[in-house]
Amino acid sequence: MENITSIGKYLEMQSQAVTLPSGAVFLIKKRMAYGDYIDLVNKLSKAAGKPADANIFDEVGKNPELLNQMLEIMIPKLSINPKISIEEEEGSLSIKDITFEDLLYLMQQGLKVKDREEIETVKESFLTPKLSSQ
Numbered sequence: 001m002e003n004i005t006s007i008g009k010y011l012e013m014q015s016q017a018v019t020l021p022s023g024a025v026f027l028i029k030k031r032m033a034y035g036d037y038i039d040l041v042n043k044l045s046k047a048a049g050k051p052a053d054a055n056i057f058d059e060v061g062k063n064p065e066l067l068n069q070m071l072e073i074m075i076p077k078l079s080i081n082p083k084i085s086i087e088e089e090e091g092s093l094s095i096k097d098i099t100f101e102d103l104l105y106l107m108q109q110g111l112k113v114k115d116r117e118e119i120e121t122v123k124e125s126f127l128t129p130k131l132s133s134q
Contacts, residue, residue: 015080018109020102027081032110036077043073057111071095071103078110 005013016030032040045052047069048059060066075084075095083092095103 016109018105020105022099022102024102026079026106028078028106028109029080030109032074032077036074040070040073044070071107074107074110075103078106 014030015027017025017027019025041052041054041056044056044060044066048056048063048066050056050059060070072086072095075098076086078084079093084095084098085092086095088094088096
């Protein structure tokens with residue numbers, strides 16, 4: 001008989017330690033659970049007034065409010081250690097205390113969207129200083 005993977009072992013296999021751009025090391029889920037992904041797509045679609053499909057992620061790079069909603073949905077679901085929460089909670093790190101670059105990195109890890117153009121566009125627009133015209 002084959003070795004059957006226990007629930008605990010399966011969950012352990014679904015996590016990974018990642019080094020964030022800031023240098024911090026977090027333990028996170030390798031990717032979002034199916035139900036969390038469906039919830040994310042449905043909530044973003046409703047907020048954007050667009051169909052609930054994978055194309056909704058193209059809207060994220062165009063709309064900072066959608067990006068904020070996406071981060072608030074995803075990051076707490078992905079975090080294992082340290083635990084990240086929306087509101088300040090004892091024993092967890094508040095999402096407000098994490099750099100934007102680290103949040104984008106965590107989001108990329110959770111969706112495995114390293115090559116998604118809209119993520120790079122949002123990241124570049126936030127991290128690149130804008131020169132004011134005089």
